[in-house]
Amino acid sequence: MIKVDNLYHSYSNDDVYAVNDVSFSIEKGEIFGFLGPSGAGKSTTIGVISGLLELQRGEINIEGKKRAAQPDKEFFNRIGVGFERPNVYKKLTGLDNLRFHASLYDRETEEPKKLLEMVGLADEAKNITGTYSKGMMQRIGFARSMINNPDIWFLDEPTMGLDPTTANSIKAIIRKKQAEETTIFLTTHNMFVADELCERVAFIVDGKIAALDTPKNLRLKYGQPSVTIEYEEAGELKSETFDMTAGAKAELQKFIGDNDVKTIHSGEPTLEEIFIKVTGRGLE
Amino acid sequence: MGNVGSLFKKDLLLGVKDVFVLLEVVFAIVLVLALLFVVPEDIRMDAQVYIYDDSKVVQNFVAEYVGLEEAEKTKGEYYVNSREEIIEGMLEDRSAIGLIVTKNNDGTYNTELLMQPYTIDALIRYIETDIEDLLSLISPPYDFYPQEVRDSVRVTALQWGLRDEIPFNKIILPSLLYYVVGLIGLFIMMSLISQERTEGTMQAFRTSPAGIWEFLLSKHLLLLAIAFATFSILYLPVMGLDGYLPALLTILLMTLLGSSIGVVLGAIFDSPMSAMLWVILIIVVLALPAVSLFSPTFSPGWLKLIPSYHTLFALDAAMFPDDNSHIIWQGAAVMGAVNVVLAFLSTWVFGKLIEKEA
Numbered sequence: 142m143i144k145v146d147n148l149y150h151s152y153s154n155d156d157v158y159a160v161n162d163v164s165f166s167i168e169k170g171e172i173f174g175f176l177g178p179s180g181a182g183k184s185t186t187i188g189v190i191s192g193l194l195e196l197q198r199g200e201i202n203i204e205g206k207k208r209a210a211q212p213d214k215e216f217f218n219r220i221g222v223g224f225e226r227p228n229v230y231k232k233l234t235g236l237d238n239l240r241f242h243a244s245l246y247d248r249e250t251e252e253p254k255k256l257l258e259m260v261g262l263a264d265e266a267k268n269i270t271g272t273y274s275k276g277m278m279q280r281i282g283f284a285r286s287m288i289n290n291p292d293i294w295f296l297d298e299p300t301m302g303l304d305p306t307t308a309n310s311i312k313a314i315i316r317k318k319q320a321e322e323t324t325i326f327l328t329t330h331n332m333f334v335a336d337e338l339c340e341r342v343a344f345i346v347d348g349k350i351a352a353l354d355t356p357k358n359l360r361l362k363y364g365q366p367s368v369t370i371e372y373e374e375a376g377e378l379k380s381e382t383f384d385m386t387a388g389a390k391a392e393l394q395k396f397i398g399d400n401d402v403k404t405i406h407s408g409e410p411t412l413e414e415i416f417i418k419v420t421g422r423g424l425e
Numbered sequence: 426m427g428n429v430g431s432l433f434k435k436d437l438l439l440g441v442k443d444v445f446v447l448l449e450v451v452f453a454i455v456l457v458l459a460l461l462f463v464v465p466e467d468i469r470m471d472a473q474v475y476i477y478d479d480s481k482v483v484q485n486f487v488a489e490y491v492g493l494e495e496a497e498k499t500k501g502e503y504y505v506n507s508r509e510e511i512i513e514g515m516l517e518d519r520s521a522i523g524l525i526v527t528k529n530n531d532g533t534y535n536t537e538l539l540m541q542p543y544t545i546d547a548l549i550r551y552i553e554t555d556i557e558d559l560l561s562l563i564s565p566p567y568d569f570y571p572q573e574v575r576d577s578v579r580v581t582a583l584q585w586g587l588r589d590e591i592p593f594n595k596i597i598l599p600s601l602l603y604y605v606v607g608l609i610g611l612f613i614m615m616s617l618i619s620q621e622r623t624e625g626t627m628q629a630f631r632t633s634p635a636g637i638w639e640f641l642l643s644k645h646l647l648l649l650a651i652a653f654a655t656f657s658i659l660y661l662p663v664m665g666l667d668g669y670l671p672a673l674l675t676i677l678l679m680t681l682l683g684s685s686i687g688v689v690l691g692a693i694f695d696s697p698m699s700a701m702l703w704v705i706l707i708i709v710v711l712a713l714p715a716v717s718l719f720s721p722t723f724s725p726g727w728l729k730l731i732p733s734y735h736t737l738f739a740l741d742a743a744m745f746p747d748d749n750s751h752i753i754w755q756g757a758a759v760m761g762a763v764n765v766v767l768a769f770l771s772t773w774v775f776g777k778l779i780e781k782e783a
Binding site: 218230 | 435438625626629630632
């Protein structure tokens with residue numbers, strides 16, 4: 142669906158690249174994620190692919206067709222972009238915001254009221270968005286990004302700043318859209334979001350992709366499963382962690398036999414731990 | 426093109442809530458009320474003349490032809506008994522002048538004119554001639570301007586000015602319209618664009634199929650609508666329908682010029698306040714031709730290169746028709762051409778600058 146080859150972007154038009162030789166592809170109906178800290182080049186990549194930023198160097202193919210340096214109307218009719226910032230007209234109502242954006246597309250659009258209901262803002266539809274909380278504005282921006290039923294949906298930090306309940310409902314909408322064959326490219330610095338939603342994840346640092354695979358394969362490749370045992374000793378609850386290497390397994394079996402074991406937890410490394418291992422950097 | 430309708434509807438909804446737009450309309454209403462009820466129609470002042478006429482020649486002449494009491498009542502001429510009294514009166518009234526007439530032994534007269542400091546030479550010469558003329562009538566030895574010479578003089582102006590007959594509150598209206606309506610396009614356009622940029626709505630718009638030119642065209646249309654409304658608020662109560670359409674055309678063309686400049690500044694600066702230095706500089710340059718309007722003898726060629734020169738004179742010609750309608754159409758043609766070039770140029774520059782914002 143989307144194939145990106147050797148993409149570069151420099152804001153200063155010199156050799157200082159925000160995106161530096163990035164290549165990847167996304168299949169139709171796939172949720173693909175960019176995981177990386179702030180300033181890693183995630184939003185810039187979305188900006189260039191979605192046509193917001195100039196395509197300076199590299200190639201972008203959509204369904205096998207090379208995307209022009211200046212994308213045409215047809216391209217913009219097919220994409221939706223959700224931003225980290227809310228991007229709403231604060232002096233208009235939530236409903237007017239969505240109605241306005243719906244009027245800009247040359248294809249069938251979603252019913253604004255239906256979208257407001259999906260993001261839990263049906264009761265606020267006729268209120269000025271300037272009176273909304275940050276989370277509510279974020280949801281309006283999210284609803285706007287899917288007003289045209291996009292075939293390709295770019296989401297930049299879709300759950301950032303949202304409370305857990307709202308974040309869950311947003312994630313549910315993303316999964317529903319994926320089930321409808323929408324191709325989704327999201328960026329996040331939240332490992333849980335990447336883990337829960339993405340079929341494949343790319344670790345990006347300093348504009349470069351450091352690793353790209355499914356979360357499961359990344360764990361298998363770079364992580365080490367472990368077992369944590371809680372046991373009682375002299376009336377005191379203690380814990381001990383064993384990795385799952387061949388040598389440690391025997392040691393684990395012996396430990397279980399020798400101690401008053403209370404609980405056993407199997408553990409696998411988080412994406413963040415793997416990210417740190419691969420890139421040497423944290424996600425914040 | 427269909428998107429322009431949606432964009433205009435949205436801009437109109439936002440515009441009526443924009444503080445600068447509201448200020449513009451309120452300001453226009455306050456100004457028109459001031460023009461109608463506060464600014465006098467006639468601000469001319471007759472200068473006081475203190476006359477010390479030892480010979481009584483002027484006094485008798487005036488008494489004979491006008492009536493002394495009537496002269497003092499209507500003409501502001503006061504007869505005093507000494508030079509000191511004249512100076513005292515002139516110190517009290519800074520617009521007053523003095524005249525001393527004395528008779529020589531040979532029957533001729535000496536006159537002395539006392540003027541306030543900084544009186545312009547042209548006015549002094551004019552009064553001198555007037556006095557010589559008066560004395561030539563009163564006393565034959567001074568009669569070096571015979572009646573037939575006076576009658577033979579014919580004055581022809583290339584354009585007769587009707588200024589003396591136009592009420593003051595109308596005379597100042599072209600300048601007010603120019604500053605309050607014509608130039609405001611620049612400021613409001615910047616305000617509208619900076620709002621879209623700071624709220625991130627510009628970014629969201631750019632991911633839609635609608636074009637940047639549609640985005641800007643809608644804002645230009647909004648500004649024309651605001652200019653039309655504020656122009657009508659200021660113009661109609663003072664001038665009625667006289668010259669309304671050509672004056673409206675002129676001011677709308679000026680608004681477009683300002684809004685095109687506002688487009689470029691709006692892309693460069695984050696807010697109208699951060700661009701204040703540039704805004705002031707541009708407004709000063711655009712306001713320069715007003716000097717020529719108020720002092721028509723000052724009209725150097727370079728001044729005509731400033732597009733607003735043509736607006737100001739066209740506006741003046743539209744409001745006070747004086748066999749000079751060609752100025753209106755010349756001005757409209759120049760401004761129209763400048764606007765076409767600027768509109769394309771500003772849209773291109775805006776697109777290029779905005780492209781750098783993710």
